[in-house]
Amino acid sequence: PSANTTAQARGTLLGAALGDALGARFEGEDVVGGPSLVAHDRAAEPLRYTDDTAQTIVLARHLVQRRDRAPVDEDALATDLARAWQAEPWRGYGAGSRQVLELVAAGVPWPEATRACFGGHGSYGNGAAMRVAALALIATSLTHAAQLADRTAKVTHAHQHGREGAELQACAVFLALHSDPVRPLDRDHYLDELSRALPSTSWHGRIDQIRAMPPTASPSYAASLLGNDATAIRSVPMALHSFLRYPDHPAEAIRYAIRAGGDTDTIASMAGALAGARTGIHGLPVTWLERLENADRIRALADRLAPRIPRT
Numbered sequence: 001p002s003a004n005t006t007a008q009a010r011g012t013l014l015g016a017a018l019g020d021a022l023g024a025r026f027e028g029e030d031v032v033g034g035p036s037l038v039a040h041d042r043a044a045e046p047l048r049y050t051d052d053t054a055q056t057i058v059l060a061r062h063l064v065q066r067r068d069r070a071p072v073d074e075d076a077l078a079t080d081l082a083r084a085w086q087a088e089p090w091r092g093y094g095a096g097s098r099q100v101l102e103l104v105a106a107g108v109p110w111p112e113a114t115r116a117c118f119g120g121h122g123s124y125g126n127g128a129a130m131r132v133a134a135l136a137l138i139a140t141s142l143t144h145a146a147q148l149a150d151r152t153a154k155v156t157h158a159h160q161h162g163r164e165g166a167e168l169q170a171c172a173v174f175l176a177l178h179s180d181p182v183r184p185l186d187r188d189h190y191l192d193e194l195s196r197a198l199p200s201t202s203w204h205g206r207i208d209q210i211r212a213m214p215p216t217a218s219p220s221y222a223a224s225l226l227g228n229d230a231t232a233i234r235s236v237p238m239a240l241h242s243f244l245r246y247p248d249h250p251a252e253a254i255r256y257a258i259r260a261g262g263d264t265d266t267i268a269s270m271a272g273a274l275a276g277a278r279t280g281i282h283g284l285p286v287t288w289l290e291r292l293e294n295a296d297r298i299r300a301l302a303d304r305l306a307p308r309i310p311r312t
């Protein structure tokens with residue numbers, strides 16, 4: 001791998017982990033004030049990540065372990081996720097994911113377990129979208145990124161919106177990764193490509209809302225339009241907007257996402273993956289990386305996946 005692909009793989013996974021770990025302390029708060037964020041930003045204590053990163057690691061490791069075989073094995077992935085939950089149930093899993101993984105751990109096949117969730121509708125939470133970053137590293141096209149995302153999403157999220165949120169985030173990371181870092185990101189072209197990648201109309205309205213957002217929109221104003229909760233349709237768009245606001249400054253994209261409140265760890269994690277994919281690890285603050293829990297393990301996984309980033 002070139003120095004650049006290694007830097008970008010690291011930026012993708014560590015950007016996701018940093019957003020999660022920085023946002024975790026504010027999860028569920030309506031408004032996150034600048035001063036409390038600044039204090040947290042500059043503190044010296046370790047940055048501990050949550051379920052978002054725990055599951056991102058599971059997916060990255062799954063891809064590494066499968067090497068030359070088909071990259072995603074749904075049954076094995078469901079088991080891997082269930083084991084990670086069993087090993088660290090205190091990471092802060094969503095209620096639906098917890099229920100599914102508990103059933104899978106007890107031997108229930110995932111197609112049945114996922115349908116048992118939310119009165120048979122399946123989850124439309126953002127839990128499948130928040131963990132997809134590594135898929136963008138090995139995807140060979142936008143369509144491939146969406147396919148891989150759907151295959152990994154459905155083992156916990158049966159609802160169409162939960163799955164499509166994962167597709168959108170994986171496609172968005174893929175495009176960020178393959179964007180030309182020397183030129184300013186073409187926001188309209190980026191959103192056009194995403195619209196084309198997502199056949200379902202329920203997401204097109206969201207993408208149009210991102211496009212129409214005034215360049216100076218405050219985080220709370222953006223959240224009032226795009227949402228900031230733990231559902232996929234009301235969080236992936238906010239993460240995308242945060243990235244498009246600061247495509248070349250992962251720390252600013254992460255701070256903006258956190259200041260929007262609500263599902264701060266998850267939205268900041270998705271924004272961090274997007275911006276980190278574009279800038280590479282050099283865009284991430286060293287002071288944050290030094291505080292991040294298990295940063296070495298995450299970096300090592302990125303280094304295993306970097307050679308698989310296709311040349312475009």
Ligand code: 8NA
Pocket residue numbers: 027028050051052092093094095096097098118121122123124125126127128159230231262263265266
């Ligand atoms: P999930 O499946 O529980 O979905 C997240 C939430 O979305 C649910 O708890 C429901 O409120 C809502 N939801 C999803 N599907 C439906 C449905 N069919 N009908 C009605 N409501 C629905 O779990 P997940 O893994 O998708 O969620 C990921 C989130 O959980 C992330 O934010 C992650 O950080 C973690 N988490 C979230 C919170 C929070 O909600 N503030 C707190 C701790 C942890």
Ligand code: MG
Pocket residue numbers: 050051052091092265266
């Ligand atoms: Mg979390």
Ligand code: MG
Pocket residue numbers: 150
């Ligand atoms: Mg589909």
Ligand code: MG
Pocket residue numbers: 027230263264265266267
């Ligand atoms: Mg969350």
